[in-house]
């Protein structure tokens with residue numbers, strides 16, 4: 721199939737529809753849902769919850785187009801052997817990583833709060849990458865999965881914009897991937913960080929990526945479905 725172009729800033733991004741994947745980062749209950757770890761820390765989770773609806777539209781369009789969909793989750797082994805002591809100590813929290821939180825053990829694999837929200841739950845055949853850090857490439861098999869599928873371009877959604885989304889997009893960029901981050905499908909607890917994080921991605925001619933939105937992504941993904949049909 722011919723190359724397609726997604727409207728984006730700082731300029732439209734051309735990509736090969738056979739080599740594009742949707743990457744959804746850490747849409748986990750503990751970050752996004754009321755009553756979870758994020759809210760327990762005093763954050764306004766509604767700023768993150770608003771990403772679920774546009775993410776869902778992009779996810780549906782990606783599935784209909786038949787492109788690769790990959791999900792990530794931040795978290796640790798139940799024995800916490802993969803959690804740096806510095807990460808466990810950070811914040812001097814009364815209830816922190818590994819402790820019993822409102823939705824089970826905080827950021828521990830298998831806990832209710834660690835899993836992905838039902839609205840965006842992975843379908844069979846969609847890889848879920850469990851990551852111990854903020855970046856989805858660090859100590860995971862994401863790069864291998866993408867290489868094996870010939871992926872060159874990543875459409876990126878998820879939370880939080882300035883933490884795990886930024887770290888992952890920077891890691892991807894250094895590995896030669898082109899990333900387009902969908903502004904309404906990524907969220908931050910801090911409105912100022914949301915704005916500036918998106919500015920940083922597309923500044924300097926797209927120093928480490930592009931910024932677009934759900935509507936523009938759905939429009940271009942819809943062309944893959946039509947052309948493939």
Ligand code: TIU
Nearest residue numbers: 746794879880883884885
């Ligand atoms: N997924 C992700 O961004 N992990 C975080 O800890 N984010 C915060 O903003 N705390």
